[in-house]
Amino acid sequence: MSKLDIRIAPEVVQAMLAHLRHDTTDLAAQDIHVPAEHFTSPERARAEIALMKTLPLTVAHVSELPEPGDFITREVLGTPLILSRQADGTVQAFLNMCSHRGGRVEAEDKGTRRVFTCRYHGWSFDAKGGGLRAVPFQSSFEQIERESHGLERFMTELRHGFVFVDFSNNTARSVADYLGPEVDAQLEPWQLEQSVIVIDRTFTLGINWKLLVDGAIDVLHSQFLHPGTVGELFETNIGVFRQYGRHGQLFTARKKLRTLLDSGQAADIGTRYMASNLVVYPNLSLIAAPEHIECWSVWPDPQDPGKATVNIRFYARKAVLTPEIEQRAQKSWAILHDAASKEDWPMEEWIQQNAALRPGRTFRYGRSEISAQHLHRQLALDLDH
Ligand code: FES
Ligand SMILES: [Fe+2]
Numbered sequence: 001m002s003k004l005d006i007r008i009a010p011e012v013v014q015a016m017l018a019h020l021r022h023d024t025t026d027l028a029a030q031d032i033h034v035p036a037e038h039f040t041s042p043e044r045a046r047a048e049i050a051l052m053k054t055l056p057l058t059v060a061h062v063s064e065l066p067e068p069g070d071f072i073t074r075e076v077l078g079t080p081l082i083l084s085r086q087a088d089g090t091v092q093a094f095l096n097m098c099s100h101r102g103g104r105v106e107a108e109d110k111g112t113r114r115v116f117t118c119r120y121h122g123w124s125f126d127a128k129g130g131g132l133r134a135v136p137f138q139s140s141f142e143q144i145e146r147e148s149h150g151l152e153r154f155m156t157e158l159r160h161g162f163v164f165v166d167f168s169n170n171t172a173r174s175v176a177d178y179l180g181p182e183v184d185a186q187l188e189p190w191q192l193e194q195s196v197i198v199i200d201r202t203f204t205l206g207i208n209w210k211l212l213v214d215g216a217i218d219v220l221h222s223q224f225l226h227p228g229t230v231g232e233l234f235e236t237n238i239g240v241f242r243q244y245g246r247h248g249q250l251f252t253a254r255k256k257l258r259t260l261l262d263s264g265q266a267a268d269i270g271t272r273y274m275a276s277n278l279v280v281y282p283n284l285s286l287i288a289a290p291e292h293i294e295c296w297s298v299w300p301d302p303q304d305p306g307k308a309t310v311n312i313r314f315y316a317r318k319a320v321l322t323p324e325i326e327q328r329a330q331k332s333w334a335i336l337h338d339a340a341s342k343e344d345w346p347m348e349e350w351i352q353q354n355a356a357l358r359p360g361r362t363f364r365y366g367r368s369e370i371s372a373q374h375l376h377r378q379l380a381l382d383l384d385h
Pocket of ligand 1 (some may be wrong): 098099100101102103118119120121122123
């Protein structure tokens with residue numbers, strides 16, 4: 001293994017090698033049938049968004065807010081946020097809404113401020129804590145209680161370099177509790193808190209968010225939809241799936257792993273021979289590549305179930321980043337972008353259109369489509385009481 005390589009757990013490698021030997025793959029107990037309506041129904045979409053707002057969501061990376069006082073603004077599930085880096089290194093999330101008459105107090109995408117000032121009537125708020133700082137022409141108001149006129153705050157936590165926001169302010173559960181030890185263990189070697197963003201692209205697509213996640217954890221399609229590219233590099237319908245509570249991880253084999261197996265040398269296996277896609281429930285998917293990790297954040301459109309926004313980022317570890325690695329990441333992005341925009345997304349758009357045409361039908365997810373099954377099963381558990 002090279003020093004860049006991240007080792008795959010021997011237990012997973014053994015399971016993969018067994019699958020390669022026997023042409024098998026991890027299987028769910030049964031097929032499931034997902035109503036097409038789940039991709040088109042406004043009620044379903046509203047329920048999913050309401051569910052997301054009770055979970056810790058990754059909304060940013062620390063490298064976007066390197067210094068105290070740095071801020072970024074971002075709209076998450078229709079909610080305008082200001083994320084502000086505090087002197088103690090933590091990040092606070094405020095609702096970008098003035099307590100006077102509801103204006104946005106920050107108009108810029110990013111910058112550095114100690115005070116946020118609403119440009120409507122000049123009320124200002126401390127970046128530290130969000131408290132109301134000053135009110136111009138205060139004497140023309142009745143008594144204003146400062147405590148109840150600060151910026152609204154949401155619970156925020158940093159973990160693995162990600163800024164997690166919990167709109168429900170659930171203090172009973174930390175992000176570590178939510179992720180669980182297995183997800184932590186998978187993310188830890190990537191040193192994401194010490195990583196830099198080398199690719200950062202956002203796309204708005206006419207596709208329900210779940211179809212986008214499904215497409216990224218699909219072990220069954222490479223050789224058919226990507227015959228000349230990804231399908232030549234990866235085995236189709238050979239995968240190892242590990243469930244970590246609500247989260248899940250699909251490991252796939254590069255074809256060169258079979259070559260290694262045939263030569264009898266497969267022992268110490270890392271990301272050069274196997275890729276993995278870790279879905280941090282519900283909408284974050286982390287795809288391990290040899291030298292970087294791809295991170296897809298998939299956001300449902302707050303109004304239209306048939307639309308989603310996906311932000312794709314490649315993170316590279318600062319400690320090992322060289323211009324060559326960055327160049328290879330750019331090349332890898334070009335291949336991924338080609339496959340996604342010419343092959344995956346057009347197919348998912350067709351599915352979206354067909355779902356709208358026949359909402360009474362169901363779509364079948366077979367036993368080997370276990371990782372996508374897990375997402376739909378978990379959503380059903382959380383939503384269908
Ligand atoms: S709405 Fe912000 S100061 Fe009036
Ligand atoms: Fe694909």
